[in-house]
Amino acid sequence: MEKDTGTLKIEWAGQFMPVLSRIREQFVKEQPLHGVTIGMALHVEAKTANLVMTLAAGGAEVYITGCNPLSTQDDVAQALNRVPHVHCFAERGCSVEEYYAAIDKVLDAKPSVTIDDGMDLIHYIHTKRRELLSTVIGGCEETTTGIHRLHAMAAEGKLEFPVVAVNDTPMKHHFDNVHGTGESVLSAVMITTNVLIAGKYLVVAGYGFCGRGLARKAHGLGAKVIVTEVDPRKALEAHMDGFLVMSMAEAARLGDIFVTVSGNAHVINSTHFSQLKDGAILANAGHFNVEIDIDWLEAHASGKESRDGIDTYLLDGKRIHILAEGRLVNLATPKGMGHPAEVMDLSFALQALCARYITEHGKELSGGVYEVPEAIDVQVADQKLASLGITIDTLSDEQKTYLSNWDAGT
Template sequence: MSTGKLKIDWAAQYMPVLASIKKQFEKDKPFKGMTIGMALHVEAKTANLVQTLAAGGAKVYITGCNPLSTQDDVAAALNEVKNVHCYAKRGCTVDEYYAAIEQVLDAAPSITIDDGMDLIHYLHTKRRELLKKVIGGCEETTTGIHRLRAMAAEKKLEFPVVAVNDTPMKRFFDNVHGTGESALSSIMITTNTLIAGKYLVVAGYGYCGRGLAQKAHGLGAKVVVTEVDPRRALEAHMDGYHVMTMDQAAEIGDIFVTTTGNTSVIGKDHFGKLKAGAILANAGHFNVEIDIAWLAKHADSTVERDGIITYILKGKPVHVLAEGRLVNLATPKGMGHPIEVMDLSFALQALCARYIAEQGDSLKGGVYDVPQEIDEQVARLKLASLGLSIDELSAAQKKYQCSWDIGT
């Protein structure tokens, strides 16, 4: 058995929610006659989502959504699955990256599933002749949702897209626990350095930043949070973390992790203030949060190790992990989010894809929330897989909850 298939099978045993959905899809064939185009991180957990969609009757065409996040052996194993075509490869150039997106779109997908919105962007800008064939899509991550909402605000989004990232079951588990654990795991395994006792700077206190701060604090780090939103900054302060500007944090931080989805969060104004040996990592989607171009231009020299580029700035080393790309996947040993977390996220993706297959033709172009019943269904399936039970409202409680005329 190939190493890729072994990885896929290993992940499958920890994905009971997706497995139950796959059984239902095998019976119902919700995607019969449909083509699904995907741009996701191609690794073992994603492969189980792909197999679930194929089991539902879809022809699936997939490529990567990050040049460094593909596991080549998993990509090869996917190409052995009936009705699946994978074009992803690790370490591709920008031209190769978009050529693979072209190959996915050549299949004229009915449904798109994106992580970062590159597939949808390319459809709307380069392959507009295919738009009329698309029923709708799903988007996995915060950065992609930001881009989609900006596109929708300008009335440029021409088909419905479900914001899978923005539903509670995604934010509370994938973003908080998934990003928090996997980013720190990759930093530790890549650098072999200690977290405890160090100043760890988290840029951005959204769901990903909160999870990262929580997990780092649990490992004994002295956590610093930088923010632009006064409410989130106050929340971080009340949660027990140091809150300051990046200018201030640059002088004391040992490890920096960006989670904002924005550009130049750590840039030219900060590099000169960093300690010798500061470690910089990005847990956002694109490689724009750390100004790598400035470092490359102004460094006296560079030293490259596995997953680390050291820039020497006036004799001072600054270490950047994974080329400033998604640290939990783009480092050589990065495995991405824990399997059990992605079981929930990919269960949402599978059910939202079915929702688009069934309802997409009746929806206008725009960004749509995950239907609450889908979010709750995934939670209930997970509880059942854990052998856990919860209470139900009585008829009297339901009546009370919906009333307005019952007082003290």
């Protein structure tokens, strides 16, 4: 029988996710999530489906919806609903009301573990569904924006169960954020617009791990990269890495393509729109659609024309092109596929192992944000190297002693 497109996508991605495949085999044997109900709000696409299937293979009952109204691949969501012990409520293009109705459906299952990308599940539990606080053992958070929100909650003493900051581990920062964001954002911009990157001024707003990966990849394609920042240390780092550094007010007049990746609101706003060149292309790679002030454009532009993945606003006789409604450009454009499978293999391997960790240890922890245990991070790196056939050195007993001894000198 011919397979449906969603299943084919899931199987294709799975071929390039050897670490998660090994973890799935381990989970099938050990059943570490037996009897656990997991609630998830993630981008529902092929790589995520492989994580969901790994959790279900480990004994969990999984309920999942999207974490962005435009990032769901409907054929993948439909395929997930044919997987035993998986219940998917995500739908591409849903309204805000439908989005939160799906969040409610996930929470109606009374999950004991949450897995978030952006913290919407955790926020909803703490504000709208507080009766579930006695049910949840703990959670995992996937992305920078979600971690910022969690730390703000924890600082106010309002985070009432433990959450593992999967985003903040080296295996996430240096691979998912740098390489995943860098390649997938540029791929989405190019396939949506069919414009050349080489020779253009490409403005990167924010020089965190995602921003530096994007800047590096854009430079490799021949772009003249401009970085804008508010942190003087990151700005200096960008300068030393060979990029032009300036304020957004200056960059607005020069840029051909703009990508916001700051995690903050209105990084490109009314003070910048009037300075843009005719035909400037604006995209967002931060989690929420707040980095470009589209509400202001909607209110003040004299016209708007829409095509697949592009809204063009006419302002003072100039065309301003916004990709994916200002949402995550690498997932929300019609042909956006998200991060490459090899990268998400590492991030979702971390998620699977952290879900197991919080299941086994969550009851021992108080409310707050916790780092990924180093042993889990190292395990994922080891398994990835093994899948690539790469061997590395190990410390000798003498070297271990030297590194742990304060008495050795010149």
